Amino acid sequence: MLKGGLIGCGFFAHNHLHAWQEIDGVTITALCDRDEARLKQAGERFGVSRLYTDAAQMIARETLDFVDIATTVKTHRPLVELAASAGLPVICQKPFAENLIDARAMVDTCERAGVTLMVHENFxxxxxxxxxxxxxxxxxxxxxxxxxxxxxxxxxxxxxxxxxxxxxxxxxxxxxxxxxxxxxxxxxxxxxxxxxxxxxxxxxxxxxxxxxxxxxxxxxxxxxxxxxxxxxxxxxxxxxxxxxxxxxxxxxxxxxxxxxxxxxxxxxxxxxxxxxxxxASRPWHNIQESVYNIQQHWVACLASQRAPETSGRDNLxxxxxxxxxxxxxxxxxxxxxxxxx
Ligand code: NAD
Ligand code: 89Y
Missing domain, CATH: 3.30.360.10 (Dihydrodipicolinate Reductase; domain 2)
Known part of the structure; x- marks a missing residue:
């Protein structure tokens, strides 16, 4: 069973969490959000008890197989680099970065660390x-x-x-x-x-x-x-x-x-x-289905050591x-x- 840690428990992350619950062979064992109220609410709703307000602490203390980043764009680079430095495969929400300099740096960092990087480009x-x-x-x-x-x-x-x-x-x-x-x-x-x-x-x-x-x-x-x-x-x-x-x-x-x-x-x-x-709830069900599909693809890619279709390098x-x-x-x-x- 793959164990994932999710960072960012806001508006869209609930779709990630619902989809992870439905996908075989994977479970989210830890959550992180710097907003404690959001963190607690997500923990209760999805039955996750390992809760952190600091991503570095979550990564240091938990035994994870991957990290799923569902924060907004400004935090993507530090969080992707944090996951890569711990040798963890990482999913990053879109937009991957605010500019191509950050995007290229994240791809290089993950490639040097030998970790799989997928941009959550679900459409x-x-x-x-x-x-x-x-x-x-x-x-x-x-x-x-x-x-x-x-x-x-x-x-x-x-x-x-x-x-x-x-x-x-x-x-x-x-x-x-x-x-x-x-x-x-x-x-x-x-x-x-x-x-x-x-x-x-x-x-x-x-x-x-x-x-x-x-x-x-x-x-x-x-x-x-x-x-x-x-x-x-x-x-x-x-x-x-x-x-x-x-x-x-x-x-x-x-x-x-x-x-x-x-x-x-x-x-x-x-x-x-x-x-x-x-x-899922209408009219979002179209997007929600694609979240399930891309996350299922991620699990299949990790199992077969394939590069995801929307790898960091592809997303450049x-x-x-x-x-x-x-x-x-x-x-x-x-x-x-x-x-x-
Ligand atoms: P949001 O602001 O509702 O949620 C982001 C959460 O991340 C917040 O709770 C915030 O406290 C937390 N956070 C931010 N930095 C953090 C850090 N360093 N450590 C821990 N927690 C941190 O944002 P949202 O609307 O859920 O959007 C998140 C991302 O999802 C955006 O990049 C957005 O573009 C994307 N999104 C994608 C789709 C899609 O279909 N792919 C749809 C909607 C949103
Ligand atoms: O953030 C956007 C996305 O990725 O899909 C639709 C959206 O939620 C609003 O434009």
Missing amino acids: RWQAPLRAVRALLDIGRIGEVFWGRVSFRSAYDVFSGQPYLATSDRFIIEDLGIHMLDIARFLFGDVSHLSAATRTVNPRIRGEDVATMLMVHESGVNSICDCSYATSLQEELFPQTLLEIDGSRGTIRLSANYELTIHSEGVTEKHMVTPVLHDW KTMALVAAAYQSAADNLASVDVKAV
Whole structure:
């Protein structure tokens, strides 16, 4: 049985903890949060009695097989380095880092220490997106030449995550990062990117609308667009919609998980509705299912000593897209060579 220690018992960590409880072969034996009330509440709710307000103490006193970091971005580097210095495999929530310097340093530290590092980049683990990837893999629409990854909403994310309203950077770093990672997952790595951003909501500090145009190394052209200022007749949070065009047809992932495959003149429709885990709650169940999936992947990777799909090194490429998007938006939509970021 793998024993994990979780650091950061806030808003999102409860999803990690529910998922760990459901996954075979793993148990969370210790929790850490510098906020004692949150720590105690999580301990009681998930039946964990080994509680710490200091991560270094938890790591020194507990016998752990891995550490799961679910804090916000500013603490990621010191906590990842702490785990690596103790020789422990480590999961780190997204956004992995505030900048590429910290991200690269964390990857180097973990590689030097010989510890596995996975970024908890879970959106690509959503079942509907996996279904689309499987269709591309079997060539259902031929050679893909164009794609769109879209997330448009007016859902109030600020009540659960108040820090999102006050950070200098908002939607690209918080949500666009998932869209960019999905674009990489579906269409491959990116050579050039241009982006434009807007701040529409006057009550927040960072940008809440972003449009990114990418040229992939595969030749695919794609658009990632995201907004938290878009009030639709039907609120679709937190659904990612897809449009993909290929030489033999098209794939559309539309509202409420309707998948349309049009190939060689024949149209098929399927529902790819996410599983509702018994601890999950709508509309978050799509994300919650992906948390379960990525954490199950982590356990399988540790068992087989495989690198996780979203290893720290892999995530540097998603982080480079985030950096390129901010760079381009600041430079009037300039085309950014992603390898040079
Ligand atoms: P939060 O502020 O609610 O919780 C973070 C917790 O970490 C707090 O309780 C805080 O006291 C604790 N903490 C911070 N630094 C610490 C330290 N050094 N030692 C011990 N405890 C510490 O934040 P949240 O909304 O839960 O977000 C956490 C992370 O999860 C963010 O990076 C966010 O982007 C990410 N997130 C991911 C998804 C997803 O789908 N992958 C969804 C929402 C949030
Ligand atoms: O923090 C974000 C994430 O990762 O998924 C959705 C979210 O909770 C708000 O944008």
